[in-house]
Amino acid sequence: MTDRSRRAFATSLLALAAAAISPRSPGQTAPSATLPPDQAAPPLRFGVTPVILDEQVGFLGRWADWLGTRLQRRVILVQRARYREIMDLLLGGRLELAWICGYPYVQHQDRLELLVVPVWHGQPLYRSEIIVADDSDLHSLADLGGRLFAWADPDSNSGWLYPRFALARAGEDPDGFFRRTFFTWGHPRSVLAVSEGLADGAAVDSYVRETLIQHTPSLAGALRLVHRSPLFGFPPLVAGPAMNRRDRDRTREVLVAQAEDGEGRALLADLNLDGFTVEGPALFADIAAMAAQLGREPAT
Amino acid sequence: MSRALASYRVRLPLSLSVTAILTAALMALALGLQTLQNLRQDQIRDAQRLGHAMAALMVEALRHDDVWLAYSLLRGPDRRDAEIVWVAADERGRVLASNQPRRFRLDEPVGEAFPWLAERAAPNGVQGTVLEPGGDAARRLLRIPLYSEGTRVGELLALLSDAPFLARFREILLGGSLVTAAVLALLLPLGWLWGRRMVTPLVALADCLGRVGRDEVHALDCPIVTGDDEIGQLGWRFTEMLDALAEKAALERRVIQTERLAAVGRVAAGVAHEINNPLGGIVMAIDTYRTRPERMDVQTRDLLDLLERALCQIQGTVSALLVEARADNRSLVAADIDDVRTLVQPRLTRCGTPLTWHNAFSAPTSLPAAPVRQLLLNLLLNALEAAREGGWVSVEVGAADGALRLEVRNRGRPLTAERLAHAFEPYPGPRAAGPGFGLWVCYQIASQLGGEIALDAEGPMTCARVRLPLKPSVTNG
Numbered sequence: 100m101t102d103r104s105r106r107a108f109a110t111s112l113l114a115l116a117a118a119a120i121s122p123r124s125p126g127q128t129a130p131s132a133t134l135p136p137d138q139a140a141p142p143l144r145f146g147v148t149p150v151i152l153d154e155q156v157g158f159l160g161r162w163a164d165w166l167g168t169r170l171q172r173r174v175i176l177v178q179r180a181r182y183r184e185i186m187d188l189l190l191g192g193r194l195e196l197a198w199i200c201g202y203p204y205v206q207h208q209d210r211l212e213l214l215v216v217p218v219w220h221g222q223p224l225y226r227s228e229i230i231v232a233d234d235s236d237l238h239s240l241a242d243l244g245g246r247l248f249a250w251a252d253p254d255s256n257s258g259w260l261y262p263r264f265a266l267a268r269a270g271e272d273p274d275g276f277f278r279r280t281f282f283t284w285g286h287p288r289s290v291l292a293v294s295e296g297l298a299d300g301a302a303v304d305s306y307v308r309e310t311l312i313q314h315t316p317s318l319a320g321a322l323r324l325v326h327r328s329p330l331f332g333f334p335p336l337v338a339g340p341a342m343n344r345r346d347r348d349r350t351r352e353v354l355v356a357q358a359e360d361g362e363g364r365a366l367l368a369d370l371n372l373d374g375f376t377v378e379g380p381a382l383f384a385d386i387a388a389m390a391a392q393l394g395r396e397p398a399t
Numbered sequence: 400m401s402r403a404l405a406s407y408r409v410r411l412p413l414s415l416s417v418t419a420i421l422t423a424a425l426m427a428l429a430l431g432l433q434t435l436q437n438l439r440q441d442q443i444r445d446a447q448r449l450g451h452a453m454a455a456l457m458v459e460a461l462r463h464d465d466v467w468l469a470y471s472l473l474r475g476p477d478r479r480d481a482e483i484v485w486v487a488a489d490e491r492g493r494v495l496a497s498n499q500p501r502r503f504r505l506d507e508p509v510g511e512a513f514p515w516l517a518e519r520a521a522p523n524g525v526q527g528t529v530l531e532p533g534g535d536a537a538r539r540l541l542r543i544p545l546y547s548e549g550t551r552v553g554e555l556l557a558l559l560s561d562a563p564f565l566a567r568f569r570e571i572l573l574g575g576s577l578v579t580a581a582v583l584a585l586l587l588p589l590g591w592l593w594g595r596r597m598v599t600p601l602v603a604l605a606d607c608l609g610r611v612g613r614d615e616v617h618a619l620d621c622p623i624v625t626g627d628d629e630i631g632q633l634g635w636r637f638t639e640m641l642d643a644l645a646e647k648a649a650l651e652r653r654v655i656q657t658e659r660l661a662a663v664g665r666v667a668a669g670v671a672h673e674i675n676n677p678l679g680g681i682v683m684a685i686d687t688y689r690t691r692p693e694r695m696d697v698q699t700r701d702l703l704d705l706l707e708r709a710l711c712q713i714q715g716t717v718s719a720l721l722v723e724a725r726a727d728n729r730s731l732v733a734a735d736i737d738d739v740r741t742l743v744q745p746r747l748t749r750c751g752t753p754l755t756w757h758n759a760f761s762a763p764t765s766l767p768a769a770p771v772r773q774l775l776l777n778l779l780l781n782a783l784e785a786a787r788e789g790g791w792v793s794v795e796v797g798a799a800d801g802a803l804r805l806e807v808r809n810r811g812r813p814l815t816a817e818r819l820a821h822a823f824e825p826y827p828g829p830r831a832a833g834p835g836f837g838l839w840v841c842y843q844i845a846s847q848l849g850g851e852i853a854l855d856a857e858g859p860m861t862c863a864r865v866r867l868p869l870k871p872s873v874t875n876g
Contacts, residue, residue: 247505249467279506281466288467296501297470 146197182254227257412594469496786811
């Protein structure tokens with residue numbers, strides 16, 4: 100028994116004892132929507148990848164609490180440094196659901212089910228963007244040849260798959276085009292790497308870049324876009340093999356309805372999202388096509 | 400050195416000020432250098448601690464070629480305030496990461512940025528080596544080698560400089576300067592004041608000393624400060640010296656006067672003897688000649704009378720010079736003193752001058768009566784003479800300290816300083832022989848009785864004081 104589950108067990112015992120000693124008075128009936136998460140039921144484990152703003156632990160915790168209240172289940176956030184780890188946990192049944200990128204989704208489409216896709220600027224779409232420092236003399240993707248370049252993660256569409264696809268389409272060898280590349284394991288870090296001069300360029304998620312600029316307006320002047328991809332399906336929330344149908348439906352229902360709830364809307368505003376929508380796998384066909392064209396990239 | 404600077408009045412406060420400023424400056428310098436040394440040591444220690452804390456993860460980053468891990472380690476929480484420039488290099492000396500990524504680019508050789516790095520052999524110790532490139536202590540390089548299971552995988556370089564201290568140093572300097580200025584603002588006026596206080600008596604002493612010899616000692620009037628310190632003792636000594644000088648001068652004056660009077664006395668006595676002998680012969684011859692009246696006609700007799708009177712006058716004048724206190728006289732008694740009063744009574748009655756008489760002397764003495772009577776009489780007559788115009792005369796006689804004291808005062812005609820200086824010299828003035836020799840006779844008597852006589856005058860007051868020892872050693876001469 101781990102430390103955490105031992106504490107959870109003790110907490111639920113205490114809660115039971117308290118309920119037995121002081122029976123609820125007749126007037127104190129709480130509506131089901133605000134019932135505390137059922138401590139006895141197995142918690143929902145929610146994986147969060149560094150693709151999004153995974154460094155805002157406090158905010159994500161509030162979101163998980165809100166979800167737990169709505170689902171009447173405890174929601175545990177699980178964060179890992181790499182995409183790959185979240186994917187392994189999800190596919191291995193140790194996470195019920197996760198917010199992942201479109202690229203790993205299309206790779207493991209057969210074992211995953213789309214729950215919802217975030218809506219940003221009115222549509223469930225985003226781009227990959229190549230950014231450079233504003234004071235640099237770089238003006239196109241081609242200018243970055245022989246320079247330092249930061250990848251986000253080998254399981255990221257915007258930070259790995261698309262830029263490599265774009266280079267290949269332009270007739271360049273994605274592995275030999277740059278002098279040196281490295282992984283930052285997260286889009287926010289790629290933004291930092293470019294703004295602080297560690298890398299000459301980086302491929303980042305347009306949603307992450309804009310959201311970062313909202314939080315830190317000074318970044319806007321430090322960065323310049325030299326390339327924008329076409330629109331792709333927004334990184335979706337997917338259910339793994341461990342999540343049963345009932346939970347999937349219930350979760351989908353709650354998330355889609357989040358924009359209609361006051362507290363939920365506030366959380367969405369913090370996330371810089373409009374809401375969640377239900378989409379089919381077709382939304383990620385472009386990504387699947389690029390992945391098929393480049394072949395399965397070996398992870399470094 | 401100019402004359403103004405040579406004076407202690409300037410040099411003492413100046414030395415105090417210079418000492419204060421010099422002390423403050425040296426203190427500030429010493430403190431500053433010590434602080435700098437401490438700050439440098441602290442910086443090295445901090446860098447070592449930080450470097451060793453990062454070492455394990457940095458080894459990990461090097462082994463996995465994880466640029467971001469290395470960068471996030473070196474970057475710290477806030478890159479902008481970084482005081483130390485960190486560079487992580489792989490085993491081939493190429494940059495993996497730095498907290499100044501624009502300056503130290505990924506994969507570039509570290510040696511390009513630190514040309515002098517190659518001068519030293521790669522360090523072996525795990526504690527890290529501190530280098531001072533070019534011997535310049537302001538720049539320091541800490542090299543921490545990184546090992547993974549005994550294999551050297553890279554190196555952590557920390558470039559340290561004094562730049563982060565400069566702001567703090569400026570603050571220290573500014574604060575120190577302000578405090579020093581405040582202390583000096585207090586000390587300098589105090590120093591000047593103290594210096595002046597110390598030096599002013601010295602200057603006065605020097606001024607006064609310069610006047611000794613030029614001016615009369617009693618006219619110097621020096622404002623000498625006396626006290627327990629060295630300058631005060633100098634003042635004491637100087638005052639004593641001035642007193643001794645004044646005493647010596649007075650003594651010299653007295654000696655000179657005494658010698659002069661003695662010389663005059665000898666000359667007078669010699670002349671008197673030389674005149675008296677032939678004079679006696681002439682008078683005797685005239686007497687013998689007058690024993691034969693038949694030889695003389697009226698004219699001759701008148702001539703002889705004339706000669707005899709003239710010769711007697713000469714004899715009287717000369718004998719007045721020859722004062723001799725004869726020891727064969729009877730001793731002085733109190734009545735002798737009162738006799739003098741009786742003798743002048745007719746004259747007192749005539750001119751109506753008030754006389755105060757106080758005779759406290761009673762016992763018989765070894766002093767001869769006649770000279771003392773003559774002495775007192777002469778003094779009294781002089782005083783009456785001087786007091787004629789509405790003055791008064793007082794006489795006091797008494798015995799004290801084994802001596803007879805006579806004191807005759809009068810208020811009347813003032814004595815001139817010139818007259819006072821030569822009071823006891825034979826002075827045949829415009830008047831007849833007797834009074835002109837009065838004080839001369841007094842002096843001679845007093846001297847011969849082994850006593851002293853002095854004459855003081857202040858305005859209309861004149862005072863003659865005589866002191867005669869009661870067991871006198873009478874000297875004839």
